[in-house]
Amino acid sequence: MANKLLEVKNLKQYFGSSNNPIKAVDGISFDVYEGETLGLVGESGCGKSTTGRSIIRLYDITDGEILFKGQNIHAGKSRKELKQFNREMQMIFQDPYASLNPRMTAGEIIAEGFDIHGLYKNKQERRERIGELLEAVGLNREHANRYAHEFSGGQRQRIGIARALSLDPSFIIADEPISALDVSIQAQVVNLLKKLQKERNLTYLFIAHDLSMVKYISDRIAVMYRGKIVELGTSDEIYNHPIHPYTKSLLSAVPLPDPLTERKRQRIPYVHEDATEQMKVYEVLPNHFVYGSESQIKKWTK
Amino acid sequence: MMKKKLLEVNDLQINFKTYAGIVQAVRGVSFDLYEGETLAIVGESGSGKSVTSNAIMKLIPQPPGIYAGGEILFDGRDIVPLTEKEMSKVRGNEIAMIFQDPMTALNPTMRVGKQITEVILKHNKKVTSAEAKERAIKLLDLVGIPMPEKRFRQYPHEFSGGMRQRVVIAIALAADPKLLIADEPTTALDVTIQAQILELMKDIQKKRNTSIIFITHDLGVVANVADRVAVMYAGQIVEYGTVNDIFYNPRHPYTWGLLGSMPDLKNNEKEELRTIPGSPPDLIHPPKGDAFAARNEFALAIDYEKEPPMFKISDTHYAKTWLLHPDAPQIPIPDAIQKRIQGYLEEAENSGK
Numbered sequence: 122m123a124n125k126l127l128e129v130k131n132l133k134q135y136f137g138s139s140n141n142p143i144k145a146v147d148g149i150s151f152d153v154y155e156g157e158t159l160g161l162v163g164e165s166g167c168g169k170s171t172t173g174r175s176i177i178r179l180y181d182i183t184d185g186e187i188l189f190k191g192q193n194i195h196a197g198k199s200r201k202e203l204k205q206f207n208r209e210m211q212m213i214f215q216d217p218y219a220s221l222n223p224r225m226t227a228g229e230i231i232a233e234g235f236d237i238h239g240l241y242k243n244k245q246e247r248r249e250r251i252g253e254l255l256e257a258v259g260l261n262r263e264h265a266n267r268y269a270h271e272f273s274g275g276q277r278q279r280i281g282i283a284r285a286l287s288l289d290p291s292f293i294i295a296d297e298p299i300s301a302l303d304v305s306i307q308a309q310v311v312n313l314l315k316k317l318q319k320e321r322n323l324t325y326l327f328i329a330h331d332l333s334m335v336k337y338i339s340d341r342i343a344v345m346y347r348g349k350i351v352e353l354g355t356s357d358e359i360y361n362h363p364i365h366p367y368t369k370s371l372l373s374a375v376p377l378p379d380p381l382t383e384r385k386r387q388r389i390p391y392v393h394e395d396a397t398e399q400m401k402v403y404e405v406l407p408n409h410f411v412y413g414s415e416s417q418i419k420k421w422t423k
Numbered sequence: 424m425m426k427k428k429l430l431e432v433n434d435l436q437i438n439f440k441t442y443a444g445i446v447q448a449v450r451g452v453s454f455d456l457y458e459g460e461t462l463a464i465v466g467e468s469g470s471g472k473s474v475t476s477n478a479i480m481k482l483i484p485q486p487p488g489i490y491a492g493g494e495i496l497f498d499g500r501d502i503v504p505l506t507e508k509e510m511s512k513v514r515g516n517e518i519a520m521i522f523q524d525p526m527t528a529l530n531p532t533m534r535v536g537k538q539i540t541e542v543i544l545k546h547n548k549k550v551t552s553a554e555a556k557e558r559a560i561k562l563l564d565l566v567g568i569p570m571p572e573k574r575f576r577q578y579p580h581e582f583s584g585g586m587r588q589r590v591v592i593a594i595a596l597a598a599d600p601k602l603l604i605a606d607e608p609t610t611a612l613d614v615t616i617q618a619q620i621l622e623l624m625k626d627i628q629k630k631r632n633t634s635i636i637f638i639t640h641d642l643g644v645v646a647n648v649a650d651r652v653a654v655m656y657a658g659q660i661v662e663y664g665t666v667n668d669i670f671y672n673p674r675h676p677y678t679w680g681l682l683g684s685m686p687d688l689k690n691n692e693k694e695e696l697r698t699i700p701g702s703p704p705d706l707i708h709p710p711k712g713d714a715f716a717a718r719n720e721f722a723l724a725i726d727y728e729k730e731p732p733m734f735k736i737s738d739t740h741y742a743k744t745w746l747l748h749p750d751a752p753q754i755p756i757p758d759a760i761q762k763r764i765q766g767y768l769e770e771a772e773n774s775g776k
Contacts, residue, residue, distance in 0.1 A: 164613040165584075273702055274468075303467045304640055308684030308696035315695070330613060333643070337686030337696070360688065374618035376643030378685055380666045381771040383647040388618045 126292060126324050127153040127176070132185035134168070134175045145171040147348035148185070150402070153292070158318065158325040160339030160356065162332055162371070168348040169328050173294045176326070177212050189292070208238060211285040215297035217277035221269040227280050228265030231255070234287040254283040257320075259313060275306035282313065286321070294326045299334060311338055332375045336360050341408075344368045347393075350402075354409035364411045364421050367391050426457040429601060429634045430479070435493035437471075437478050440486055444707040448474045450658035451493070456602070459632040463645040463666075465681065466655035469703050472638045475655070476604045479636070480520055481510050497602070516546045519600035523607040525587035529579040535590050536575035539563070542597035562593040567623055585616035589623065596627065603628075604636045609644060621647055642685055646670055651739075654678050657704050657714035663733075664740035671764050672756075674742040676719045679757055687763045694759055713745065721746060721754050 130150050135142035146168040153159050161169045175182050187194050194206060214220035221230055228251045241247040252262040258279040269277060285293055299307040317323060329335045335342060336356050343353040352365040363369045370391035396414035403418050405411050437449040449471045456462050464472045477483055479495055494501045522528040530538060539559040543550055563571035566589040579587055595603060609617040628635060637648055645652055652669040654662040662675040673679055683697030701718040704710050716726035725745050734747035746754055
């Protein structure tokens, strides 16, 4: 098994007053291994985006521990250490229209990272680097002087990806990177992400609500529901042998481009039941984890 | 039994005047729709699918929009020349629309109940407000909203996204329309909610024999709801057929591209997704010949010269590509897609046994 790149331990992220907090993320633990893609799925409001944002330090976490390459990322850090951390971990955002500054050219957007970190010696080198990044994401060097509004949605998302790559990170959090795009463009971006992963040995946390794309791109999938990870396993396991009833319900709702199956589709509704016993994570099968009480797990695995 | 034809669109052309020039958003679209049937229109953004549906509702602002040609026969009557006053009797009453975003389609300052009774009272002058209220509550019940009496008095912000979309559907159904146009009604919703809304729409269709035009770019959704499918590209229908024709025997390279860009979950194939290279053409200056030629890996020389006609494949299935001309080279459906289709068909056969 590859090395653990990221370890999340009992992460809690609450919002609002401390008397009556909104528990967006309520005690989740998972590891991300080097070079893999971990898919994080769930409905809107389940805490998947919050998880991603907590990991990259956009929020101060309420409780728990996040270790990146063995170091606690939320522990007090000097400016220098922080800068180093920021180089290692980058994010790709959902909305390619809102996440690019309309007053900056594509080149400036991509170069902002290494301007801050002072990663080039002269203008020549900086221009060269921008050109390389643009080409890596399938755009032309000439695009560097254009503004965001001159690009289509798919091209903008490519600029967002080039920006995330600019500091040569090892870990990228992609928060719904394709849900705002057309189907054919989605495929282009997914292919690009896969290609870059292979070339640069990147590790992804891929957050999405579209289960079909997640299944396609991920090695392992974590299913979130109401701030908890209810099931975690390899993507084939989750897809072919789901155990938690919520995962089953979610999978039963994904439409496939196959009319004969679709006509017979039976959606499995999910009824949440609160267990009275102690809830915890069980390793039901090797590397396949399910959250529930002991009796629930027994019932589900029968 | 021959079903009654409810809607017939013939060679519809819609242009928009802009500073840059005239955008030919819809370039000769023809299709028909029978009673109780669902037609799905699929295509990328900018392919003209929403403009087509808005044109049927006559919601194209004029100017800048121009009905440049063609006719829209609803129940045998051409609605293109109708005045706004005449059209207001058709709109809502006979043809109703469900919009994409349930967050913005409702009036936030008005109780949900009032938004439904408003429609009922507007379209039927004989109904008293008490009757309208009773009907509205029945509609809320029909679209699966629990405790309709209580919900009737609430505001939209008190509803979740899925519940709001149900309200939007209830409003669309208020005047008992014959034709329902749903423009990406589930795109903004979660998959589980999407599945519920699709079930609801099919259920209502069965009960009321409503015809539905369903606009979406999600082929999974199309497979779920549609009886027939029209694939649109650059303001034209490029392939047209029953849902089985389109999914199991696609003939247009653009349809191949759309199908190929979805991951194949069932057969566990993890090959690279097929993509459609490039981007859709500029409709101010539509390209000569086949509009899809520049993005088509199977393009022939003639594609750059002459626009292909609709070729007939079967009584129900048509496609607009020169590849179907008897003199064209025989190009089979790309391997990956063929394999996938075979997998689906085999599974269907096995489960049928």
